[in-house]
Amino acid sequence: MRNYKWLVSSTVVVVVACLAVALGGERGVGAVASAQPTQQSVTPVAKPPDEPKECVGSRFATFGAVYDAIFDSLLPMLPAEIKRQSSTIRARAHRDMKGLRISSLAVSNHPAHLGADEKDPIMTYRDPISQWIVSQLIDVREGRSGQAIEVENLTVAQAVETVWLYLYVTVMVPLTILRRTVPAIATVAGPITVGTLLTFPILLGVFASTQIYKVVSEKLIDSCIASVTRSQKENAGKPVKDLRFTQSVPAIVREIAGQVDIADADTCPSIGSIPLSRIVTRTSNYLQLITTDPRTDRQIAAAAGQVQDWMRHARVHQNLIPADPADFTTPEYALSQLGVLIPYVGGTPLDIGIGLAHNRNQGADLGATVPVSSLTVTKTLTAAYYAYALAAHVVELAWQEGGTDPSAALLNDLFPGAGITADMVPRSAGIIGAPNLYGLVVYHNVLRSMCLAEDKRPAPTKTDGKRVPVSAARW
Numbered sequence: 001m002r003n004y005k006w007l008v009s010s011t012v013v014v015v016v017a018c019l020a021v022a023l024g025g026e027r028g029v030g031a032v033a034s035a036q037p038t039q040q041s042v043t044p045v046a047k048p049p050d051e052p053k054e055c056v057g058s059r060f061a062t063f064g065a066v067y068d069a070i071f072d073s074l075l076p077m078l079p080a081e082i083k084r085q086s087s088t089i090r091a092r093a094h095r096d097m098k099g100l101r102i103s104s105l106a107v108s109n110h111p112a113h114l115g116a117d118e119k120d121p122i123m124t125y126r127d128p129i130s131q132w133i134v135s136q137l138i139d140v141r142e143g144r145s146g147q148a149i150e151v152e153n154l155t156v157a158q159a160v161e162t163v164w165l166y167l168y169v170t171v172m173v174p175l176t177i178l179r180r181t182v183p184a185i186a187t188v189a190g191p192i193t194v195g196t197l198l199t200f201p202i203l204l205g206v207f208a209s210t211q212i213y214k215v216v217s218e219k220l221i222d223s224c225i226a227s228v229t230r231s232q233k234e235n236a237g238k239p240v241k242d243l244r245f246t247q248s249v250p251a252i253v254r255e256i257a258g259q260v261d262i263a264d265a266d267t268c269p270s271i272g273s274i275p276l277s278r279i280v281t282r283t284s285n286y287l288q289l290i291t292t293d294p295r296t297d298r299q300i301a302a303a304a305g306q307v308q309d310w311m312r313h314a315r316v317h318q319n320l321i322p323a324d325p326a327d328f329t330t331p332e333y334a335l336s337q338l339g340v341l342i343p344y345v346g347g348t349p350l351d352i353g354i355g356l357a358h359n360r361n362q363g364a365d366l367g368a369t370v371p372v373s374s375l376t377v378t379k380t381l382t383a384a385y386y387a388y389a390l391a392a393h394v395v396e397l398a399w400q401e402g403g404t405d406p407s408a409a410l411l412n413d414l415f416p417g418a419g420i421t422a423d424m425v426p427r428s429a430g431i432i433g434a435p436n437l438y439g440l441v442v443y444h445n446v447l448r449s450m451c452l453a454e455d456k457r458p459a460p461t462k463t464d465g466k467r468v469p470v471s472a473a474r475w
Contacts (some may be wrong), residue, residue: 002333051231052229053229054228054230055226055227056219056236058160058223060233060237061228063151063155064152064169066225066230067090071086071090071093101240103146104149106162107135108160108161109131109138109383110161112127113158113293121272133442134449140257141258149239150453154237155237157221160217161214177431177434181426181427209334262449267457268453268455276311276377277373277374288301311371317367318369319364320364321383322358327349328355335350335354336351339351348389349390352386370453378446384400399428399429
C-alpha cells in the first residue's frame with residue numbers, strides 16, 4: 001500500500017513538472033500574463049478545522065491538496081531547521097500557486113469532469129484533440145470561456161489531460177506522420193527494410209505511451225490521492241470568480257456551443273447516432289432561417305425534398321461498412337497496429353477485413369440493406385474514413401510499384417541527373433493520410449461525444465457508478 005501511494009505521489013509530481021514546462025512563463029501561458037480581472041477577487045476556500053475530510057481521486061485532488069499531502073509525508077524526514085520553518089514554507093508555496101493562473105482555454109478536462117460516466121460515448125470515442133474541443137465548447141456553453149484557474153485549484157485530472165494533449169500534439173502526431181513518411185531505404189531481408197527497422201520503435205513507443213497514459217488517467221480518477229474537505233471538493237478545478245482573460249469567442253462558436261451538450265447514453269443520444277434524413281431537414285431549416293427571400297426559401301425546401309426522396313428510395317448494405325477502428329476489440333486493435341508492417345495488405349486493407357469480421361462476429365447480416373435516409377452520421381463518416389484511407393493506400397502502392405513519388409520527382413527536377421528514387425526520400429503518403437487521421441477522425445469523435453441540446457431528456461435514476469476501461473483505438 002505504501003509503495004502504491006508513493007507511485008501515485010511520484011506520478012503527480014511528474015505531472016506537475018510537465019505542466020509547468022508545457023505552460024511556461026512566470027504566470028503560465030502567454031494569455032495568462034495578459035489576464036485582466038474584472039474584479040480583484042479570488043475564490044474563497046473554507047477550511048474549518050472540524051470539517052470532515054475524504055480521500056479523493058484525481059478529479060477532485062487539487063495541486064494544493066496534493067502538495068500538502070506530499071509535504072506532510074516528507075516532513076518527518078526533513079532536517080530540523082526546515083521543520084521549524086515548515087509553516088512559512090507551506091504558506092509561501094500556496095501563495096505562489098495561487099498567484100499562477102491558467103486560462104481555461106489551455107486546459108483539457110477528463111470526461112468525468114464534464115459530467116460523463118462510464119456508459120457515455122465520450123469515454124470510448126475520444127482523442128486528445130477532440131476531448132479539448134469538447135471541453136472548450138462546454139466552457140462556452142456554460143459561460144466559463146476565458147476564465148482563469150489558479151494552479152492551487154487545478155485538479156490532477158486536468159493536469160494529466162492537459163499534459164497529454166500537449167505531448168500528443170507536439171510529439172505523438174509528428175512521430176506518427178514521420179513513421180508514415182520514412183522510405184524503405186534498403187532491403188534487409190524479404191519484406192523487412194531499413195525503414196521498417198527505423199519506424200518499428202516509433203510504432204511501439206507511441207503505442208506504449210498511449211497505454212501508459214490511459215492507465216494513469218483511469219487509475220488516478222478512482223485512486224485515493226489526497227484528503228480534502230467538502231468545500232474543497234466542491235471548488236476543485238473551478239475558475240477564479242470574476243476573473244477573465246481579455247478574449248472574445250467568435251459568434252459562430254457561441255452558436256454551435258449553444259446547440260450541443262455532452263452525449264449521454266440514457267438522456268441525450270450522440271449526434272453520431274442521428275440519421276441522415278434529420279441532418280438534411282436541419283440543414284434545410286437553417287438555410288431557410290438565414291435567408292430573407294421567400295423564393296429562395298421555396299427553392300431550398302424543394303431541393304431538400306428531392307434529396308429526402310432520393311435517400312428514402314436508395315438502399316445500401318450498411319453492414320458492409322467495416323466497423324470503426326474505435327470499436328475494435330483489444331486483439332483486433334493489436335492486430336491492426338502490428339499489421340502496418342505487412343507489405344501491400346497491411347494498413348487499410350487489413351483494417352477493412354478486421355472491421356467486416358467484427359461486424360459478422362457481432363451478428364450483423366452483411367446482406368441486409370437500409371435506406372440511405374436511415375443511415376447514421378457515424379456510419380457515413382466511417383465509410384468516408386475507409387474510402388479516404390483506401391484511396392491513399394492505393395496511391396501509395398502505385399507510387400511504390402510503378403509510378404514516382406511526388407517528392408522524389410520534385411527533387412529530380414531540382415537536381416537533374418542525381419538519380420533520386422522513392423526509397424531515398426521521405427514518402428508523400430504520410431502527409432496524404434494526415435487529414436484523415438487528424439481531421440476526419442477528430443471531427444467524428446466530437447460528433448460522437450456530443451448531442452443536440454434539443455434532444456436532452458430528464459435523467460433517470462442511476463443504479464450504479466462503476467467505471468469501465470476506455471477504448472485505446474486510434475490513440
